[in-house]
Amino acid sequence: MTNEKLDSLLAKAGVRQYDCYQCGKCTGGCPMARAMDLKPRGVMRCAQIGSLERILKSNTIWLCTGCHTCVERCPHDVDLPALMEEARYLASDMGYERRDSKVLNEVFIANLKMFGRNHEMLLAGLYNMIAFKPLQDMSSVPHMLKHGLIEIKPHETQKSESIKKMIERAEKLSSVRS
Ligand code: SF4
Numbered sequence: 374m375t376n377e378k379l380d381s382l383l384a385k386a387g388v389r390q391y392d393c394y395q396c397g398k399c400t401g402g403c404p405m406a407r408a409m410d411l412k413p414r415g416v417m418r419c420a421q422i423g424s425l426e427r428i429l430k431s432n433t434i435w436l437c438t439g440c441h442t443c444v445e446r447c448p449h450d451v452d453l454p455a456l457m458e459e460a461r462y463l464a465s466d467m468g469y470e471r472r473d474s475k476v477l478n479e480v481f482i483a484n485l486k487m488f489g490r491n492h493e494m495l496l497a498g499l500y501n502m503i504a505f506k507p508l509q510d511m512s513s514v515p516h517m518l519k520h521g522l523i524e525i526k527p528h529e530t531q532k533s534e535s536i537k538k539m540i541e542r543a544e545k546l547s548s549v550r551s
């Protein structure tokens with residue numbers, strides 16, 4: 374894989390790989406680091422050594438929530454969430470998108486279009502079916518229902534139609550970009 378792709382990715386994200394001196398403060402504060410197969414500091418190391426493929430094939434770019442904790446902690450303001458976002462676009466273009474992430478995203482967006490907000494039970498149920506994991510997390514359902522953490526009936530927001538239009542505009546912009 375050529376380094377032009379990596380250079381372009383970094384330029385779009387506004388990140389200079391050699392601004393990072395591998396202090397690890399990003400990884401130390403990242404709430405998702407434990408589940409990532411390449412830690413945020415590792416993403417920057419891969420960018421420094423030209424290993425774009427390792428970044429694009431990691432689960433890291435799909436698990437990053439964009440919370441910006443890493444940027445706040447970074448002594449050089451390295452914008453890792455912007456890098457993760459650009460990496461997700463590139464990974465999708467190159468066919469590296471993880472099936473479970475793609476399914477979850479599609480179900481989540483469909484849910485928002487229907488109700489203007491996320492209905493957790495429907496999200497989990499549809500995701501489990503489409504991802505061929507029908508029984509995943511089912512043991513937690515009675516506890517969550519009992520404590521009101523999830524509800525059987527969806528609640529539509531008053532602005533659901535506006536939210537649907539907003540998502541459709543974003544989808545159009547995204548297709549223009551790709
Ligand atoms: S906090 Fe910043 S400088 Fe330190 S490892 Fe992370 S990106 Fe690099």
Ligand code: SF4
Nearest residue numbers: 403437438440441443
């Ligand atoms: S923005 Fe992403 S990489 Fe940075 S701390 Fe949050 S989850 Fe971790």
